[in-house]
Amino acid sequence: MGTLRYAASRLLQAIGLVLAVVVLNFVLVHAAPGDPVETIAGASGGMSPELMAQLRTQYGLDQSLPVQLGVYLGKVARGDLGYSYFFNLPVTAMIAERVPATLLLVLSSVLLAFFAGTALGVLSSRKPNGWLSQFITVLSLVGFAAPVFWLGIMLVILLASVFPILPVAGMRSIDSTGGGGLKDMLDVAHHLVLPTLTLSLVYLAQYSRLARSSMLDVLGSDFIRTARAKGLADRVVLYKHALRNALLPVVTVLGLQFGNVLAGAILVETVFNWPGLGRLAFESVLRRDYPTILGVLLFSSVVVVVMNQLTDLCYRFIDPRIKAS
Amino acid sequence: MASGNDNNNDALLRVQDLHVEFKTRRGQALVLNGVDFEIRAGETLCVVGESGCGKSMTALALLRLIPSPPGRIRNGCVLFQGEDLVQASDARMREVRGNRISMIFQEPMTSLNPVFTVGDQIGESLQLHAGMNAREARQRAIEMLRQVGIPAPERRVDEYPHQLSGGMRQRVMIAMALACRPDILIADEPTTALDVTVQAQIFDLLRDLQREKGTAIMLITHDMGAVAEMADRVMVMYAGRVIEQGTTEQVLSEPGHPYTRGLIDCLPELGSSAAREGDVREDLAEIAGVVPSIWELGTGCAFRERCPRAMERCAAEVPPMFAVTGEVAAGTPHGAACWLHAETLKTLEEREREAA
Amino acid sequence: MTFIGKTDTLLSVEDLKVHFPRGKSGWGRQPEVVKAVDGVSFAVRRGSTLAVVGESGSGKTTTALAVMRLAPVTSGRMQLGDTDLGALKGEALRQARTRMQIIFQDPFSSLNPRERAGAAVRAPLDLMRVGTPEERTRRVAELFEAVGLRPEQQHLFPHQFSGGQRQRINIARALATNPELVVCDEPVSALDIAIRAQILNLLARLQRELGLTYLFISHDMAVVEHICDDIAVMYLGQIVERAPRRSFFARPLHPYSVALMSAVPTVSGGRRRAANRIKLSGDPPSPIDPPKGCRFAGRCPVAEPACAAELPPLREVAPDHWVRCRRVDIVDGLPRTPLSIPESP
Amino acid sequence: MSKVITMPSATAASSKVPKIPKASAAAVRVEHPGTEAMRMFLRNPAAIAGMVMLVLMLAVAIAGPWLYPADPFEIRTAPLTPPFSEDAWLGSDYLGRDVLTALIYGGRATLLVGAVAALLSVVIGITLGAFAGYYGGKVDAALMKLTEFFQVLPALLFAMVVVTLFSPTLVTVTLAIGIVSWTGTARLTRAEFMKYRGLEFVRAERAIGARDARIIWKVILPNALPPLVVSATLAIGAAILFEAGLSFLGLGDPNQMSWGLMIGSSRQYVLSCWWAVAFPGAAIFITVLAVSLIGDGLNDALNPKLRER
Amino acid sequence: ADEPMRGGTLVIGSTQTPRHLNGAVQSGIATAMPSTQIFASPLRFDDKWNPQPYLAESWKLADDGKSLTLKLRKDAVFHDGKPVTSADVAFSVMAIKANHPFTTMLGPIEKVETPDAQTAIIRMSVPHPAIVLAMSPALCPILPKHIYGDGQDLKNHPRNTTDVVGSGPFRVTEFKPAQRIVLERFDKFFLAGKPYLDKVIVNVTPDMASLMLGLERGDIQMLPFATLPTDLRRMATDPKVSLTPKGYDGIGALNWLAFNTAKKPLSDVQVRKAIATAIDKNFIAKALMGGFATVSDGPLVAASPFAVNDLVRYPLDLKKAGEMLDAAGYKAGANGERFKLTIDYLPGADDQQKNVAEYIRGQLKKVGITVEVRASADFPAWAKRLASHDFDMSMDLVFNWGDPIIGVHRTYLSTNIKPIVWTNTQSYANPKVDELLNTAGGLIDATQRKAYYATFQKIVTDDLPIEFINQVPYHTIASKKLGNVPATIWGPLSPMDEVYFK
Ligand SMILES: Nc1ncnc2c1ncn2[C@@H]1O[C@H](COP(=O)(O)OP(=O)(O)OP(=O)(O)O)[C@@H](O)[C@H]1O
Ligand SMILES: Nc1ncnc2c1ncn2[C@@H]1O[C@H](COP(=O)(O)OP(=O)(O)OP(=O)(O)O)[C@@H](O)[C@H]1O
Ligand SMILES: [Mg+2]
Ligand SMILES: [Mg+2]
Numbered sequence A: 001m002g003t004l005r006y007a008a009s010r011l012l013q014a015i016g017l018v019l020a021v022v023v024l025n026f027v028l029v030h031a032a033p034g035d036p037v038e039t040i041a042g043a044s045g046g047m048s049p050e051l052m053a054q055l056r057t058q059y060g061l062d063q064s065l066p067v068q069l070g071v072y073l074g075k076v077a078r079g080d081l082g083y084s085y086f087f088n089l090p091v092t093a094m095i096a097e098r099v100p101a102t103l104l105l106v107l108s109s110v111l112l113a114f115f116a117g118t119a120l121g122v123l124s125s126r127k128p129n130g131w132l133s134q135f136i137t138v139l140s141l142v143g144f145a146a147p148v149f150w151l152g153i154m155l156v157i158l159l160a161s162v163f164p165i166l167p168v169a170g171m172r173s174i175d176s177t178g179g180g181g182l183k184d185m186l187d188v189a190h191h192l193v194l195p196t197l198t199l200s201l202v203y204l205a206q207y208s209r210l211a212r213s214s215m216l217d218v219l220g221s222d223f224i225r226t227a228r229a230k231g232l233a234d235r236v237v238l239y240k241h242a243l244r245n246a247l248l249p250v251v252t253v254l255g256l257q258f259g260n261v262l263a264g265a266i267l268v269e270t271v272f273n274w275p276g277l278g279r280l281a282f283e284s285v286l287r288r289d290y291p292t293i294l295g296v297l298l299f300s301s302v303v304v305v306v307m308n309q310l311t312d313l314c315y316r317f318i319d320p321r322i323k324a325s
Numbered sequence B: 001m002a003s004g005n006d007n008n009n010d011a012l013l014r015v016q017d018l019h020v021e022f023k024t025r026r027g028q029a030l031v032l033n034g035v036d037f038e039i040r041a042g043e044t045l046c047v048v049g050e051s052g053c054g055k056s057m058t059a060l061a062l063l064r065l066i067p068s069p070p071g072r073i074r075n076g077c078v079l080f081q082g083e084d085l086v087q088a089s090d091a092r093m094r095e096v097r098g099n100r101i102s103m104i105f106q107e108p109m110t111s112l113n114p115v116f117t118v119g120d121q122i123g124e125s126l127q128l129h130a131g132m133n134a135r136e137a138r139q140r141a142i143e144m145l146r147q148v149g150i151p152a153p154e155r156r157v158d159e160y161p162h163q164l165s166g167g168m169r170q171r172v173m174i175a176m177a178l179a180c181r182p183d184i185l186i187a188d189e190p191t192t193a194l195d196v197t198v199q200a201q202i203f204d205l206l207r208d209l210q211r212e213k214g215t216a217i218m219l220i221t222h223d224m225g226a227v228a229e230m231a232d233r234v235m236v237m238y239a240g241r242v243i244e245q246g247t248t249e250q251v252l253s254e255p256g257h258p259y260t261r262g263l264i265d266c267l268p269e270l271g272s273s274a275a276r277e278g279d280v281r282e283d284l285a286e287i288a289g290v291v292p293s294i295w296e297l298g299t300g301c302a303f304r305e306r307c308p309r310a311m312e313r314c315a316a317e318v319p320p321m322f323a324v325t326g327e328v329a330a331g332t333p334h335g336a337a338c339w340l341h342a343e344t345l346k347t348l349e350e351r352e353r354e355a356a
Numbered sequence C: 001m002t003f004i005g006k007t008d009t010l011l012s013v014e015d016l017k018v019h020f021p022r023g024k025s026g027w028g029r030q031p032e033v034v035k036a037v038d039g040v041s042f043a044v045r046r047g048s049t050l051a052v053v054g055e056s057g058s059g060k061t062t063t064a065l066a067v068m069r070l071a072p073v074t075s076g077r078m079q080l081g082d083t084d085l086g087a088l089k090g091e092a093l094r095q096a097r098t099r100m101q102i103i104f105q106d107p108f109s110s111l112n113p114r115e116r117a118g119a120a121v122r123a124p125l126d127l128m129r130v131g132t133p134e135e136r137t138r139r140v141a142e143l144f145e146a147v148g149l150r151p152e153q154q155h156l157f158p159h160q161f162s163g164g165q166r167q168r169i170n171i172a173r174a175l176a177t178n179p180e181l182v183v184c185d186e187p188v189s190a191l192d193i194a195i196r197a198q199i200l201n202l203l204a205r206l207q208r209e210l211g212l213t214y215l216f217i218s219h220d221m222a223v224v225e226h227i228c229d230d231i232a233v234m235y236l237g238q239i240v241e242r243a244p245r246r247s248f249f250a251r252p253l254h255p256y257s258v259a260l261m262s263a264v265p266t267v268s269g270g271r272r273r274a275a276n277r278i279k280l281s282g283d284p285p286s287p288i289d290p291p292k293g294c295r296f297a298g299r300c301p302v303a304e305p306a307c308a309a310e311l312p313p314l315r316e317v318a319p320d321h322w323v324r325c326r327r328v329d330i331v332d333g334l335p336r337t338p339l340s341i342p343e344s345p
Numbered sequence D: 001m002s003k004v005i006t007m008p009s010a011t012a013a014s015s016k017v018p019k020i021p022k023a024s025a026a027a028v029r030v031e032h033p034g035t036e037a038m039r040m041f042l043r044n045p046a047a048i049a050g051m052v053m054l055v056l057m058l059a060v061a062i063a064g065p066w067l068y069p070a071d072p073f074e075i076r077t078a079p080l081t082p083p084f085s086e087d088a089w090l091g092s093d094y095l096g097r098d099v100l101t102a103l104i105y106g107g108r109a110t111l112l113v114g115a116v117a118a119l120l121s122v123v124i125g126i127t128l129g130a131f132a133g134y135y136g137g138k139v140d141a142a143l144m145k146l147t148e149f150f151q152v153l154p155a156l157l158f159a160m161v162v163v164t165l166f167s168p169t170l171v172t173v174t175l176a177i178g179i180v181s182w183t184g185t186a187r188l189t190r191a192e193f194m195k196y197r198g199l200e201f202v203r204a205e206r207a208i209g210a211r212d213a214r215i216i217w218k219v220i221l222p223n224a225l226p227p228l229v230v231s232a233t234l235a236i237g238a239a240i241l242f243e244a245g246l247s248f249l250g251l252g253d254p255n256q257m258s259w260g261l262m263i264g265s266s267r268q269y270v271l272s273c274w275w276a277v278a279f280p281g282a283a284i285f286i287t288v289l290a291v292s293l294i295g296d297g298l299n300d301a302l303n304p305k306l307r308e309r
Numbered sequence E: 001a002d003e004p005m006r007g008g009t010l011v012i013g014s015t016q017t018p019r020h021l022n023g024a025v026q027s028g029i030a031t032a033m034p035s036t037q038i039f040a041s042p043l044r045f046d047d048k049w050n051p052q053p054y055l056a057e058s059w060k061l062a063d064d065g066k067s068l069t070l071k072l073r074k075d076a077v078f079h080d081g082k083p084v085t086s087a088d089v090a091f092s093v094m095a096i097k098a099n100h101p102f103t104t105m106l107g108p109i110e111k112v113e114t115p116d117a118q119t120a121i122i123r124m125s126v127p128h129p130a131i132v133l134a135m136s137p138a139l140c141p142i143l144p145k146h147i148y149g150d151g152q153d154l155k156n157h158p159r160n161t162t163d164v165v166g167s168g169p170f171r172v173t174e175f176k177p178a179q180r181i182v183l184e185r186f187d188k189f190f191l192a193g194k195p196y197l198d199k200v201i202v203n204v205t206p207d208m209a210s211l212m213l214g215l216e217r218g219d220i221q222m223l224p225f226a227t228l229p230t231d232l233r234r235m236a237t238d239p240k241v242s243l244t245p246k247g248y249d250g251i252g253a254l255n256w257l258a259f260n261t262a263k264k265p266l267s268d269v270q271v272r273k274a275i276a277t278a279i280d281k282n283f284i285a286k287a288l289m290g291g292f293a294t295v296s297d298g299p300l301v302a303a304s305p306f307a308v309n310d311l312v313r314y315p316l317d318l319k320k321a322g323e324m325l326d327a328a329g330y331k332a333g334a335n336g337e338r339f340k341l342t343i344d345y346l347p348g349a350d351d352q353q354k355n356v357a358e359y360i361r362g363q364l365k366k367v368g369i370t371v372e373v374r375a376s377a378d379f380p381a382w383a384k385r386l387a388s389h390d391f392d393m394s395m396d397l398v399f400n401w402g403d404p405i406i407g408v409h410r411t412y413l414s415t416n417i418k419p420i421v422w423t424n425t426q427s428y429a430n431p432k433v434d435e436l437l438n439t440a441g442g443l444i445d446a447t448q449r450k451a452y453y454a455t456f457q458k459i460v461t462d463d464l465p466i467e468f469i470n471q472v473p474y475h476t477i478a479s480k481k482l483g484n485v486p487a488t489i490w491g492p493l494s495p496m497d498e499v500y501f502k
């Protein structure tokens, strides 16, 4: 028994979950009114019915839905997400190209939110009525209430027109050749500042609040009293005994919310023209590029599932009680 | 280091006129209202009383662990070997905690940190107070676990609290509390959450350890049986005050306060059926009513509403501690805070016979 | 041994088993089963009190809940009067609830914090449509009086009562439909000593006056001795000893019962008693994977190798005195315990 | 209703009534927890501020069209009139539509979608969560799989797909938001129900013969409500933001003026008319802020732990 | 003026996302802009509709109009070094005929003869006057036969996106779909010394605002196809950039309101006329489009050689519109409403389409017609409605594409009523118009043709299957540092070999 078996069973469940997501989306996308071939025809400026029929055959759209689904699942199992109707490129390649940008944005935002948020929350829990606490309250209200895209636009206006110090669009300067040297990295980092700040604000607010209340909760528990009774210094009690316990809810939310962060990325990428998955998703939705939509949905679900598993792992690392069950 | 089990009268710890208040939305609540007592080296002092009477607060106040902001020690002093802990610096207080005076709590389930191994948690105090390194601390932790009767301590030392049963956790708590050989061990209802068979084990353990190390124990409980079994001296609390204290023998067999009397009488006693005729079941004696809330105390004796022998005077003035055996001073062998004694001090022996 | 059919028997339970599946089963793994109650039989005479004692986790509450049909019964037969409790379903079961009621341990969590005391006591009447609304109102007032509460207190919420008062409300609610059987699951363990006596007296009086039958669960031997007529001692999901009160308290037979009795601290016993106590080592084994033989064998001071090999049956060693221990002998027609409290009276 | 149970007489029982305790807590009149919570809430200035803001917003949205009948799509002034000018207080957008009018009318759609979608998500969430938490076992496992499924599904993306595929109208947008955002409430409800399911007063209800429906809706739900109310309040805020996000991406109902739509359609012109984006954004911000202030206040008021302080 | 200088990187901003880079199988400006840089064509045009040599040194349209002979230059090579020959031309022309959506463009071609490596003779079944214009860069990219002739489906040929090889002034070094296309100078380009630029980057972004920002900051130097009046107004005052409407004659983009003439009440021409009378095109052009757009009254853009001024016009007169509706039998009901209509619009071009649709809704309300603006979430949704003729009115944006045969006939021929967008989805049928168009399509003589088209224009504006609204105000915004900003009839859809940095 034990960890291996547990991991295997979790993996199977995760696969099942992703499979369900794929099937639902596939059915939904194909059951919806509207025909991808018409899109292609439209994008090419019109097309004869014969050509359209030919395209349908080519994309397998003339077959029954279950057959199409079967074919699709078969391909997915082989790591093939099909070809984009619009670009006629392998969806896998297109996603792969966009992933680094999105991961960069999302991870930097999440990490910033997590570390800064937790730190703020913990610090403020020492003085539950101090100014830091008040600040966090305000921050969390603003973070929750301001639409992320609006915040982004306002930042763009501010920084584009009023204080033009930070780039407001794209991931690299237009004439940059990429490449990955130090200069390129600095360039990307420079472009990353605004989107990351925007995207992380919501979560920063949330985590700091959560960390604070969870910290206060833990600080009121019996084992903290025990630690104090041992004569430990406040610092040790706070950072050694309380923090690890207080992190649990924060980590849980982190895992659960990863999907939301991805969604937020769609908006932020749109505002800041960040060449990531979110924009790809948005654009494929507008173009009814079904294979790409399905691919992105599949990919995001996989990411969320993986994140959840990682959270689970973290959880087991932080909380020994979990191993038992 | 305490000098052992000799019955010397020097107080190791003396508490004088301790007042603890809590700030609540309804105003200041005085949960300890002038508590005086002492703990002598090597003895076991039992504190009994109904729920909410301030037993835990008294214990926490000794270590200055009263949850604050809402609570604070308003006045009074806690003299530990002559040093007033109420005035001591935070750093000094940390030296005392877990080292000279340590404490174990009622809930073994929640009083251990779930994310550290028991070895770590025991070793922590050792590293802190005895200056041991991690390896030494671990060795010592294993030894402590063995001493408190945990089987296979080498294995258990690396386990987490949730892997242990309630009884074992309480033993771990005891091991942790005793690791630095404190002078005083405060045990706040250490067995309430445990089965009687396990409680018996814990009590045995405490007694054995006390015998070996001469640690003074302040045991909080509301089980009179436990008092009879464990205590050298007893202190009865009611609504934030000490209402009676004396040796176990004195308090249990000749209680000086009607409340103490009531507490003893309303206990169903084991072995009663042997004395009982047929199937006739006699009602137990009752103490009517409930403990008044802090807000309804008013003046006078807090017990007067429930007291079968209340007098006019009880409502007017708070009774001082009368020396049931004659002397009136702190640390008397047997004292009770009841006006009855003011009237009848001379005929005390008669009254006791009546009551019995 | 069968209790079914005995005329004065109100409740009889035979070979009751309650097994809880635990946790998620992995792929192709047998789900773990908590054998909370594993073959329990007893009977309660009409108008009497059967006390069930035992260590924490030994299955007392589960037994009580099973009898109340509030826990899933894995197997076994339960009969209330001439009704087969185990076979009841749906509406019939609901109706049968008028005949049996339960009082829980924790007076703080056993009342709905959002329901006024009066409404709580009235709820069973409303649910079972007993009498007319006016009659119900009157009945609630009577019940309040009977348990020693003032009628105007009907309008208060639970948090406005003390623990003892809440337990009185619980009792009033339990008595509302005039049940034959009242299951009391540690009704006084959460109460202060001073209040405990009040409630025990109340329960005794109600039994006397209304002819109630109690299944009384406790782990306080002194309380049990005070209140019960018969006693059953449970250990790890099984009854290890069952006897009339006098017989048991005069001479407990099972080593666990003896150890239990010796562990109870008493005011009169004091240190002397403590010094002579039988020391048990270790903790009870897990109900997930109970030992094959006598479940107490691992901690029993007088266990023999054979004890662990085979589960001893519950046998009648004296009239109505049943014990599940190989080592109890019968000498001169009297049972003799292998273990006794080494105390000279 | 089967057999009629006769009223037992309690007279026998009352023969020896013990002394009724006098010094009871009942003597101290403590109000109903609801009243107490209400008082707490009313004493919280932030919550009151939120309440005032929300009521104002609602009043404008409801009464606005009466007081100020106009077509928000109508071109009224020169395009890009800056704010604080005479014929357009808050300026006009790139078409010359009055921002203030759009703001007034847009609030209706935004608030309506927010409220209905939140209601939908809360109803779905509470129902599923309640069943999962109350029944446990297989029901729970199945429902939790479903919840997990919807949690894994990227909500915004999924809603985008749904809205595009089935044409963006207020109804589809509302449904889409409701469908993707119930999981949090469901989990919370489930946790609460699991907590209460094990409590003795729930067992007691079963013991006195209450049916499941009564226990779920009349006994547990009212008790579990405080955190759910808080989460429902927040759900309104979240739904408003969600709607705004969809509209911003151009996937809102184009025939229905909404704040998100204003931002989305004016976004291209933001460098020429910041006001057409800033004001609706601020309106969303204030509304959601109001809602979350109320949520915060409710949280403080309904949380017994905080109430003690 | 200045002598053109070599060097520099031109960044072009674009909101249009090309699917791939092969203009032979894909119409539309998104593909055409990069495609014309990559692929050379037989001919190119100046800003007066005059053909100019490009791959072909000379050309000759036979008098019967049934064959076009192209003489290719000898020194032209593809980016992979292989020479451009008549076989490539023949292959490309037939490939375009087979795959390009403009079926009328090369429809009459029967075959292409290649007597030698430099000569290609295009033979047609009927006289085809549009054939010369069809040799334009945007319409006739010459593909390397050795690459595309491998039998694979051209529409989905892998080389349409990766390693694209043509013979134009620039070659592809990077193609990131929906992000950017990087083109580098082709050193062996057949026009000596050209192109001047080292590099052209097409920066694709759906977000106009960020392109504008880039332009203001100088990150982007050229922004073709700009229409937003707000942007144009801002840029018009920016000293660093110049703004020109030139370069869009060939495309001939019209913004119009199409009626579904098969559906009541729009089948009644009086109703259509009444609606036209209720619409103020001047307001649209002046206010909605900031004065950057010009009003359009007929099916041909004003710049077209065949455009005439003698058209039926419908000046704004709300009262008259009401009377016309009364006369047509649509009296106002109790609430002032006569009937209800829907209006669709092409998504993604709000300034031309949605805004006008909303304006029309407002105007028609004034004459008692309640209009519901039906939004389509995306192009397919709209295309489906139009293709299935499930609409009352729709805004539409249609290009003339130079010759009427290519871009105009399709909208009016009754034979072209098809379930496809950008055909005669109005279901307009007038035998006279069919005849006029078919005849004009076979005439080589431009003057004769123009006469036929003149009659056609008059009839169509009288039958009013479509209410023409405005010419799309395409502008090229370019940095003042840029020389030779494309201004030919094909503007940005022609090779930028002459563009340079001052
Ligand atoms: N945080 C607090 N705020 C206000 N009053 C408090 C607080 N904590 C404790 N009290 C009050 O202090 C009094 C004494 O509490 P204490 O815990 O010492 O009682 P106890 O004798 O230990 O009771 P128990 O037997 O239940 O443990 C009680 O009346 C309680 O209501
Ligand atoms: N719903 C359940 N699911 C799984 N296990 C359960 C459940 N209810 C009880 N158990 C297990 O069954 C065993 C018996 O529990 P039960 O509550 O009956 O004991 P008890 O004798 O009443 O203990 P206590 O004295 O602590 O009240 C315990 O090990 C408990 O963990
Ligand atoms: Mg306490
Ligand atoms: Mg129990």
Ligand code: NI
Binding pocket: C294, C296, C297, C300, C303, C307, C324, C325, C326, C327
């Ligand atoms: Ni045995």
